[in-house]
Amino acid sequence: TVRVILALAMQKKWGMDQLDVKNAFLNGHLEEEVYMSMPPGYAQSGKCCHLKKALYGLKQSPRAWFERLRVVMKTNGYKQGNGDHTLFIKQRSDLVSILLVYVDDMIVTGNDEEEKRKMKERLATEFDLKDLGKLRYFMGIEIARSETGLVMSQRKYTLDLLKETGKLGCRPFLTLMESGTKISIKTGNILDEEGKGQYQRLVGKLIYLTLTRPDITYVVNVLSQFMHAPTDCHWKSAERVLGYLKNNPGKGLLYTRQDKLNIEGYFDADWAGCTDTRRSTTRYCIFLGGNLVVWRRKRHEVCSRSSAEAEYKAVAMEVTEMLWLKILLADIGIEIKEKMKMYCDNKSAINLANNPVLHDRTKHVEIDRHFIGERIDSKELIIPYMKSEDQIADVLTKALCTSQFEKNVSKLGMFDIYAKLEGEC
Structure with a gap:
């Protein structure tokens, strides 16, 4: 939702401000009866103490806390979003004011300057x-904006991660x-247990980095599948990710x-790509006005019997994401x-979607067939x-050669504003 709001603000030329609520959780009113022991010095x-308000x-x-905020916003004429309950909107003819909440951090945007001030x-x-x-720094994301564009990055978070792991001087x-x-x-x-803990912490931090780095999503998703029993080979792969981050x-x-x-x-779908379970993997990315706002890589819960079936399941997953975006x-x-356009490289899946005939090998995906068919018919x-x-x-989905990898990453709309210009000292 944050990426969607930022893309809209850039497209519509809306200003963006940031608010912070101090000690947010202390503002909530408790509906249940909660008791606590007397604090030291007052025993x-x-x-015992009967709490009237929430404590950390x-x-x-x-x-x-969120219920108290919701009541305040609705009292002031804002409606809660159906697509995201942390989004509050107020419209007056062609003017709109938006508040997006993440715990105690808030983004204010829209073209109704008077309402935003009030x-x-x-x-x-x-x-x-x-x-x-x-808005310059939100949830660890650095935001740099100009008249022509906006860049979201996690440079400080990345450098802190490299410093913590001792990889600031590693080979890029x-x-x-x-x-x-x-x-x-x-x-x-x-x-061993110590190495396992280090691996889990590292992968957990890399997962948070995928908020603005879709280029590392594939490897981080694969590495996260071995959190319960990582090996030295998995650790080397994670270290290579740090080497890639060191480069940019x-x-x-x-x-x-x-x-x-x-x-x-x-x-797209990687049919039977998992060597351990032979399950397929779906990956998709969605652009709003040419800007990447949603991407995901997910392994299927059951095995697919053909590449067309795997692709068809991928279609259903992305359609649900697109419908959420429309809401x-x-x-x-x-x-x-x-x-809405969904580009696919599998002709069998396209033919099945446009001409939903029940074949012997696709009888068990009937629900997906009806779901997709309704959207195409409408x-x-x-x-x-x-x-x-x-x-x-x-x-x-997969590890690519350098040229193909860089080509696809550039198409995702990734940019490094800190990179030196060619020929610069």
Whole structure:
């Protein structure tokens, strides 16, 4: 949702501000009766404290804080988004004001400057609020904006990770893996408990880095499958990821203003790609107005009997994501009139979607068949054919050669504003 809002703000030329609520969880009102022991220095025999408000450490605190915020926003005329309940919107004819909440951090955007000012004043009367000014740093994401574009990166987070792991001076790599490399649970020797803990912490931090780095999604997703029993080979693969990050720690997503706002997706499936379970893997990426806002790589829960079946399951997964994106945009008052496009490199899957005849090998995917068919019949969705060598989603599925990898990464809209210009000293 954060990436969608940033892409919209760039497209519509909306200003973006950031707010922070101090001690947010202390603002929640408890609905249940909660008692606690007397704090040190105030202990009295046979007595305890009856809490009226939430405290940090209570499992009810996050819910109580958000419920208090929700009531305040609805009282001031804001509606809660159907696509994301942490999104609050207020519309007045062609003017819109938006508040996006993540725990105690908030993004304020929209073209209704007067309403945004009033909202800040109302929130300041209810909570201990700090206005941080223009949006520059949110959830560990650095945001640099100009008149022509916006770049999201996690450069500081990356450099801190390299420093923590002692890899600031390591050898840089141009790719994450050698082309054609397959990682299995059976390769290598299992790490000891200390090594296992280090591996789990490293992969966990790399997962957070994928918020702005779709180029490392494939390898991080594969490495996360071995968290329960990592080996020395898995650890070497994780170290190579650090070497790749060392090569360009400031790389991030570039959002630019386009002529039209449409939804396009690219999807593919790696049929029986998992060497341990022979399950297929779906990967897809979705662009809003030419800017990448959603990407995912997910292993199927059951095995597919053909590549067409695997691709067809991938279609169903991406359609649900696209429909969610349309719901989110509709909440904000933006209607996408143009048909959604999903580019596929498998002609069998395209033919099955456009001419849903029940074949012997596809009887068990009948629900997906009806789901996709309804969208095509309603003229919401079209599935054009794309050559395999032009499929952008390949970078989310397998290890590619250097030239193909760099080509696909550039098509994802990734850019390094910290990179030196050619010929610069």
